[in-house]
Amino acid sequence: MLEDNFFLIGMYFITICTHKHQPIFGKIVGAGLAPAQMELSEIGMIAYKQWIEIPKRFDNIELDEFVIMPNHIHGIIVIYNPEPSFGQPQGLPLRKTLGEILARINLLQLPNA
Numbered sequence: 001m002l003e004d005n006f007f008l009i010g011m012y013f014i015t016i017c018t019h020k021h022q023p024i025f026g027k028i029v030g031a032g033l034a035p036a037q038m039e040l041s042e043i044g045m046i047a048y049k050q051w052i053e054i055p056k057r058f059d060n061i062e063l064d065e066f067v068i069m070p071n072h073i074h075g076i077i078v079i080y081n082p083e084p085s086f087g088q089p090q091g092l093p094l095r096k097t098l099g100e101i102l103a104r105i106n107l108l109q110l111p112n113a
Contacts, residue, residue, distance in 0.1 A: 009080055011064060012098055016073045023070035044068055051075060058101055077101070 018024050025044035030036040040048060047068055054077070055061050066075030077098065 010078070012077045012079065014073075014075050014077055014098075014102070016075075016102075018071045021071045025068050025070055025073070027070055038068060038070075040068065047073060054101070061101065 024041065025047055026038055026040040028036050029039045038044075051066060051068075051073065052063065055063060060079055062078040062080060064076035064078055066073065079098065
């Protein structure tokens with residue numbers, strides 16, 4: 001993935017896993033006839049907040065569906081305004097690649113549970 005330029009217009013399905021698949025984001029609750037639900041831990045709430053704030057940090061990003069599970073997050077990130085391949089017009093901020101976006105969100109730097 002590091003060699004690819006994921007800055008083109010498109011929808012990207014992202015999975016972010018916890019270190020050693022530790023269930024730090026919360027747990028699944030519910031049994032019997034009740035539908036199971038994800039109960040977020042404190043770290044899970046931080047992950048949720050960081051995820052939904054991605055579009056506030058990057059002007060060319062929108063979020064589609066996402067789900068937080070005990071040890072991973074699935075989400076769809078939409079890039080809708082890519083960096084021009086011939087250069088960036090003067091005065092406009094540079095567009096980020098998907099790898100740069102993911103590297104800059106605090107979600108990837110959560111404290112240990």
